[in-house]
Amino acid sequence: MSVAPSSEPAIGPADRDLDRSWTVRLRKRWVAALPPERLLPDGQPTYVASWIYVFGVASIASLIVIIGSGSILALKGPAWWHYTSLGHFFNSIHMWSVELFFFVMVVHLWGKYWMAAWRGGRARIWMSGAIIFLVAVPCALTGYVSQQNFDSQWISTQAKDAMNATGIGAFFNVTNFGQMYSYHILLLPLAVVALVTGHVLLVRRHGVVPPLELQQRVGALAAVAEPSAGGEASPGEAGS
Amino acid sequence: MSRSRGAVGWLGTGEDTQPWRGAYAPYDLIKELTIAVGVITLIAVILTILLSSPDEKPVTIAQWSKQGPVNFLATATQELNGTSATAEYGPPYNHSSANVQHFWLLHPQRWLGVSHPINTTYNYVVSPLRTVIANPALQAAVNEYEAAPAAQRKAWGEAYAKPLEEYEAAAGEHKTPPSSVSTDAATGAVTVHTSSSAGPVPTMMAALVSLAQSGGLEGTLLTGDTANLDGTPLRSKQFYETDYTLPLLFLANGSMLEEKAETEHLLGSQWGMMNETGSYPGQAWLWLYTMWYQIEPMKSSPNADLQVMLIMGVLSLLFVCIPFLPIINRIPRWIPIYRLIWREHYRSYVSS
Numbered sequence: 001m002s003v004a005p006s007s008e009p010a011i012g013p014a015d016r017d018l019d020r021s022w023t024v025r026l027r028k029r030w031v032a033a034l035p036p037e038r039l040l041p042d043g044q045p046t047y048v049a050s051w052i053y054v055f056g057v058a059s060i061a062s063l064i065v066i067i068g069s070g071s072i073l074a075l076k077g078p079a080w081w082h083y084t085s086l087g088h089f090f091n092s093i094h095m096w097s098v099e100l101f102f103f104v105m106v107v108h109l110w111g112k113y114w115m116a117a118w119r120g121g122r123a124r125i126w127m128s129g130a131i132i133f134l135v136a137v138p139c140a141l142t143g144y145v146s147q148q149n150f151d152s153q154w155i156s157t158q159a160k161d162a163m164n165a166t167g168i169g170a171f172f173n174v175t176n177f178g179q180m181y182s183y184h185i186l187l188l189p190l191a192v193v194a195l196v197t198g199h200v201l202l203v204r205r206h207g208v209v210p211p212l213e214l215q216q217r218v219g220a221l222a223a224v225a226e227p228s229a230g231g232e233a234s235p236g237e238a239g240s
Numbered sequence: 241m242s243r244s245r246g247a248v249g250w251l252g253t254g255e256d257t258q259p260w261r262g263a264y265a266p267y268d269l270i271k272e273l274t275i276a277v278g279v280i281t282l283i284a285v286i287l288t289i290l291l292s293s294p295d296e297k298p299v300t301i302a303q304w305s306k307q308g309p310v311n312f313l314a315t316a317t318q319e320l321n322g323t324s325a326t327a328e329y330g331p332p333y334n335h336s337s338a339n340v341q342h343f344w345l346l347h348p349q350r351w352l353g354v355s356h357p358i359n360t361t362y363n364y365v366v367s368p369l370r371t372v373i374a375n376p377a378l379q380a381a382v383n384e385y386e387a388a389p390a391a392q393r394k395a396w397g398e399a400y401a402k403p404l405e406e407y408e409a410a411a412g413e414h415k416t417p418p419s420s421v422s423t424d425a426a427t428g429a430v431t432v433h434t435s436s437s438a439g440p441v442p443t444m445m446a447a448l449v450s451l452a453q454s455g456g457l458e459g460t461l462l463t464g465d466t467a468n469l470d471g472t473p474l475r476s477k478q479f480y481e482t483d484y485t486l487p488l489l490f491l492a493n494g495s496m497l498e499e500k501a502e503t504e505h506l507l508g509s510q511w512g513m514m515n516e517t518g519s520y521p522g523q524a525w526l527w528l529y530t531m532w533y534q535i536e537p538m539k540s541s542p543n544a545d546l547q548v549m550l551i552m553g554v555l556s557l558l559f560v561c562i563p564f565l566p567i568i569n570r571i572p573r574w575i576p577i578y579r580l581i582w583r584e585h586y587r588s589y590v591s592s
Contacts, residue, residue, distance in 0.1 A: 178482025
């Protein structure tokens, strides 16, 4: 015998209890900082009209290809790519996507520098981007020393001196394949992905930096133009 | 809003921007990302098909001991005598000082101490030879060596090392090597004629060459017994092992790895840090690291690694803090590349 659902609305906790709820507090703060239309905008300011903007999304796209190809290599184990042509193919995809990642990331960084993109409370966006680059360097290095070939032998035996000289070698041993492989496929990618996520969320929150010299003209612009597209996206908060 | 933390908020740069109240253009973020992933994948596939990727086979100890038996033997004898680069390195391998770097009051290498102890005599020679249990004469020789006083072991080791060092020096200078060392091309055996007694050392080292040439030394170094610096056991009879520190440092102490690296333009003097085998781009992003090694005082400094890492540490910090660096953060205004980036915007503004 089934019980008919009650037509009465469920009685929830008192409002006071809701205010104390950590979950509700987090949700309120999250939605206030990043409402859905700002998180996933459907419009962007018209000044976002240059090829330089492509390099930000290209960096994320390269990272996705790196993780995809790296995951396939990880699924088959570290030695697979040495003795199968399919494995070598995916290793090549992995290597070239890393090269592309660094190339587009450097262009992206230069572009943001020449835009002075840290203006208007966006310093954390610049800083997180710079830290992503710095963390990506050991992420790549651990990959090079985990290849199990001559490059790994040479690079690890040379890099150990710099690591040891700074004391880092005491807990980051580049000649220890197992440790480097763990860093390469888990710890450092996790750090990069977390940083990229934070970086993108900051961009979404603060929006694309407006053009230089706009400040003096914004009054005039405001008088003649209103948002003409982009749904409910808040002015100045969209773009990538 | 972007204003909220602009001028005075946490990590504010003092350069506020106004909220954009101009026009908006339609924008599909997910579509853009999907297309970007497709394009990057396509480029990576095209580069893969056209250029592939390097995979130069690793150098093995067996290969080294066969192709350069004298260099192998000279290196192994240095390990036995505690005079190899690893034996004299210092932390994190031992308490020596040949490779300990410092900068003014900074001694991080010394501060972090010995975290990966390597007793070269035991780990590279005695322990591997103990695995050859079917050779009673060899085991007797090892027993004799271990039972002898330190001064005696040193005298034996030096007597055996001297002709090998002379041979290596002559070979390095492309001179005719002394006749005190000879190799049998057929068997790969090396005969060393010493001017004074070397005790059991010739028996031990001949067995080590045989073990290496048979391919057994790699496995022994990886999974065999190892000892702490004081001789107490550190690791015993492993099956699974992923730490290649012992075989890699042994290879690096010899000449074969370096000779191969030179032909592949990988030496430090060849900006090798940012290269890899073949004509592949390698770690081009390390250009600034390797550049410092090419200029004085780092080029000739025994503390070059620490100096370069400190320089790069400071530069990295400055890089992260660019928004707050007084002159650096104004340069984009003085060199108006931004006019090129936002030329459409400025053009529309002027026309309006």
